[in-house]
Amino acid sequence: xxxxxxxxxxxxxxxxxxxxxxxxxxxxxxxxxxxxxxxxxxxxxxxxxxxxxxxxxxxxxxxxxxxxxxxxxxxxxxxxxxxxxxxxxxxxxxxxxxxxxxxxxxxxxxxxxxxxxxxxxxxxxxxxxxxxxxxxxxxxxxxxxxxxxxxxxxxxxxxxxxxxxxxxxxxxxxxxxxxxxxxxxxxxxxxxxxxxxxxxxxxxxxxxxxxxxxxxxxxxxxxxxxxxxxxxxxxxxxxxxxxxxxxxxxxxxxxxxxxxxxxxxxxxxxxxxxxxxxxxxxxxxxxxxxxxxxxxxxxxxxxxxxxxxxxxxxxxxxxxxxxxxxxxxxxxxxxxxxxxxxxxxx
Amino acid sequence: xxxxxxxxxxxxxxxxxxxxxxxxxxxxxxxxxxxxxxxxxxxxxxxxxxxxxxxxxxxxxxxxxxxxxxxxxxxxxxxxxxxxxxxxxxxxxxxxxxxxxxxxxxxxxxxxxxxxxxxxxxxxxxxxxxxxxxxxxxxxxxxxxxxxxxxxxxxxxxxxxxxxxxxxxxxxxxxxxxxxxxxxxxxxxxxxxxxxxxxxxxxxxxxxxxxxxxxxxxxxxxxxxxxxxxxxxxxxxxxxxxxxxxxxxxxxxxxxxxxxxxxxxxxxxxxxxxxxxxxxxxxxxxxxxxxxxxxxxxxxxxxxxxxxxxxxxxxxxxxxxxxxxxxxxxxxxxxxxxxxxxxxxx
DNA sequence: TTGTACGCGTTATCAG
DNA sequence: CTGATAACGCGTACAA
Numbered sequence: 028x029x030x031x032x033x034x035x036x037x038x039x040x041x042x043x044x045x046x047x048x049x050x051x052x053x054x055x056x057x058x059x060x061x062x063x064x065x066x067x068x069x070x071x072x073x074x075x076x077x078x079x080x081x082x083x084x085x086x087x088x089x090x091x092x093x094x095x096x097x098x099x100x101x102x103x104x105x106x107x108x109x110x111x112x113x114x115x116x117x118x119x120x121x122x123x124x125x126x127x128x129x130x131x132x133x134x135x136x137x138x139x140x141x142x143x144x145x146x147x148x149x150x151x152x153x154x155x156x157x158x159x160x161x162x163x164x165x166x167x168x169x170x171x172x173x174x175x176x177x178x179x180x181x182x183x184x185x186x187x188x189x190x191x192x193x194x195x196x197x198x199x200x201x202x203x204x205x206x207x208x209x210x211x212x213x214x215x216x217x218x219x220x221x222x223x224x225x226x227x228x229x230x231x232x233x234x235x236x237x238x239x240x241x242x243x244x245x246x247x248x249x250x251x252x253x254x255x256x257x258x259x260x261x262x263x264x265x266x267x268x269x270x271x272x273x274x275x276x277x278x279x280x281x282x283x284x285x286x287x288x289x290x291x292x293x294x295x296x297x298x299x300x301x302x303x304x305x306x307x308x309x310x311x312x313x314x315x316x317x318x319x320x321x322x323x324x325x326x327x328x329x330x331x332x333x334x335x336x337x338x339x340x341x342x343x344x345x346x347x348x349x350x351x352x353x354x355x356x357x358x359x360x361x362x363x364x365x366x367x368x369x370x371x372x373x
Numbered sequence: 374x375x376x377x378x379x380x381x382x383x384x385x386x387x388x389x390x391x392x393x394x395x396x397x398x399x400x401x402x403x404x405x406x407x408x409x410x411x412x413x414x415x416x417x418x419x420x421x422x423x424x425x426x427x428x429x430x431x432x433x434x435x436x437x438x439x440x441x442x443x444x445x446x447x448x449x450x451x452x453x454x455x456x457x458x459x460x461x462x463x464x465x466x467x468x469x470x471x472x473x474x475x476x477x478x479x480x481x482x483x484x485x486x487x488x489x490x491x492x493x494x495x496x497x498x499x500x501x502x503x504x505x506x507x508x509x510x511x512x513x514x515x516x517x518x519x520x521x522x523x524x525x526x527x528x529x530x531x532x533x534x535x536x537x538x539x540x541x542x543x544x545x546x547x548x549x550x551x552x553x554x555x556x557x558x559x560x561x562x563x564x565x566x567x568x569x570x571x572x573x574x575x576x577x578x579x580x581x582x583x584x585x586x587x588x589x590x591x592x593x594x595x596x597x598x599x600x601x602x603x604x605x606x607x608x609x610x611x612x613x614x615x616x617x618x619x620x621x622x623x624x625x626x627x628x629x630x631x632x633x634x635x636x637x638x639x640x641x642x643x644x645x646x647x648x649x650x651x652x653x654x655x656x657x658x659x660x661x662x663x664x665x666x667x668x669x670x671x672x673x674x675x676x677x678x679x680x681x682x683x684x685x686x687x688x689x690x691x692x693x694x695x696x697x698x699x700x701x702x703x704x705x706x707x708x709x710x711x712x713x714x715x716x717x718x719x
Numbered sequence: 720t721t722g723t724a725c726g727c728g729t730t731a732t733c734a735g
Numbered sequence: 736c737t738g739a740t741a742a743c744g745c746g747t748a749c750a751a
Contacts, residue, residue, distance in 0.1 A: 037728060037729090038728065038729065038730095039728085047737080047738085048737070048738045048739075049728090049729080049730095049738090049739095050729095050730080050731085050737075050738060050739075050740090051736090051737060051738070053729065053730060053731090054730090054736095054737085057730080061736075061737095062736070062737085063736065063737090066736085066737085078516055080489070080492060080493050080517070081493055081728085081729075082434075082493075082495065082727085082728050082729070083430075083433075083439075083493050083494040083495040084429075084430045084431075084433035084434040084439060084495050084727085084728080084729090085430075085434050085727070085728030085729040085730085085743090086728075086729050086730075087429075087430035087433075087729090087743090088428075088430040088431050088434050088727085088728080088729070088730090088742095088743045088744065088745090089728075089729040089730035089731075089742080089743055090729075090730055090731085090743090091730090091743075093429075093430060093494075094494070095473070095494065102459070103449065103455040103456070103458060103459045104452070104455065104456070104459065106450070106452075106455075109449040109450065109452075109455045110449070110450070112449060112474075113448070113449045113450065113476055116474065116475060116476060117476070120475065120483075120486075120487070123490065125473055125475070125490055125491065125494050126473065126474055126475065127441070127471055127472065127473055127474075128458075128462065128472055128473075128474045129462055129466065129471070129472065130459055130462060130463070137466075140466075141466070143426065144469065144471055145471065146426055147426050147427055147428075147429050148429040148439075148440070148441065148471050149428065149429040149430050167424075170424055171426065172381075255657065256657055256658060256660075256661045260661075285658070285661075286661070289661050289663075292663065293663075311601065311602055312602060312631070314602075315602045315606075315631075315632070315635045317635075317638065317639075383744060383745085384744070384745060384746095385744085393721075393722085394721070394722045394723080395722090395744095395745080395746095396721075396722060396723075396724095396745095396746080396747075397720090397721060397722075399745065399746055399747085400720095400721085400746090400747090403746080407720080407721095408720070408721085409720065409721090412720085412721085427744085427745075428743085428744050428745070430743085430744080430745090431727090431743070431744030431745040431746090432744080432745055432746075433727095433745090434726095434727045434728065434729085434743085434744080434745075434746090435726080435727055435744075435745045435746040435747080436727090436745080436746055436747090437727075437746095
């Protein structure tokens, strides 16, 4: 039964109707263990009857704790981020914490501004994406003393707390798979490198893996694209323009892979008979494409959940360890196969 | 040039190094017009030099304004919401407001709790999804006096400020199109109705439109599904089990439409030759499916932006009008065609 | 135009 | 276990 209060109820009022002091009300509500059961019941009843809702700002000012954590991600358009954010927020909710969210659109300055604003709002902790940020940002973070955690990169990628997987290893796994099938001419359809260390790490991993297999990887075999289907299809054609098509393509993610499949299909190129394609992310739709997409499953929700847990632990001075890196899983499906015989090159 | 401060800088310190009073610093920073240009410059310099960041809680307590708006959406997994949220946040960012975000997973109780938490945190305004909420929620909202706006429904759907389009009209447009092509047996693959007035309104619109066209719509022609591809495909088969397939299917959204197309394809059912399908949302991928998906384009970002603008206006006591409803657009592509002749029924 | 002094609503400290 | 009281850091009448 909620009663509609006529005006803002303050703690004083609750205290008065419960016949105790404001201090006791505060304790009864925030630290029930410190108060006698009867008193506690009395206070709770009064609070509920009056519809008392504590004033967050006052509480934050007095307790020096806002019960809010911030998150800044490049975009919500990419489901890997919205999934991670969803998990992050649900974990916070369970501890009665609130999430402040902002997007940077892969712009370092916007990210800086958003982080600054969040610090100003008094967040108790901050989740960032990527392990390489400008010095100004790190300075700001250190100056404020706000606990923060970086995501989507392995711990070793940064001296600061970081949680994610190794993007270098990711492309290695893909190349190993493809090379194992017999591919020798592998191309990469990468994302835009600007302010994106995940993409850069994958490039590094790709080059290293190809070298290990003693396979050539000329610059012409790497094209860059954003994640709009149109752009991806254009990237596909761009690669065709640069010479005979590779027999396999490593896509930056499942959306890119989808774009590649669509373009291949519309050109009558058979996947995987004539062209193998590997995605990253294992979006739900990946399993349902024709053919179903071979991809790498990445721990999206885990990243969000662990980031929340790490920050919560830091805030409450509980000891925490971050895993060195999260596991990746190659999901073998229908878009990879041995390369076509020479005389059947695309 | 950012200097790393050793500890928390308060306004006092800035005042001291600028050689003015704290009050002047506050004014210079928040209301530059009220201060002489030289003084203002001096203060700004000192603030920057010290890396001063105002304490949000203290500011909120004193000014009775948190500069934060809350948003509660069912899920971030549906891109219509993540798109709208993205637009909402960007609009806030432009006015130096911060967004608090929580998801309800279509659960009324969770939504209530999240709203309550946000009010407690002192949000200056709130964005909700849907125009039908529990009485408890409206009571809470009214008691707190926090401006709020409902989204994804037309203004007429609620006595409270609401911004969106008419879901009834949406299905009418679709049915008109399909009936115009000659379809007489039209089915609907709807979303789950639980705490989702959008889905319910579409059902109402569907029934009304079919009636207007004097077309039958037995209950067997309506199946419900969540938005996982697996579930959608199962829903497709469920409809087949109920009798001969309709010649056209109205999908709750593009994801559902995609699932239907995948299932049809894997059964060798030709779209649109044997079966027409219409989606809702016009996701980016819709135009790239085979065949490209006929769908309704909904104003996702517009909803987010307008919601932000409405709340901002309310907060600053500016006059605002909300549009009665936002426009929908039928995007004709390749998944709709006249029904097959009788002897070619699926 | 600028400074003084108080209040914002809560929590934490310290007696009792 | 409970109550009085002093912060918490800033904004803003009001006075100068």
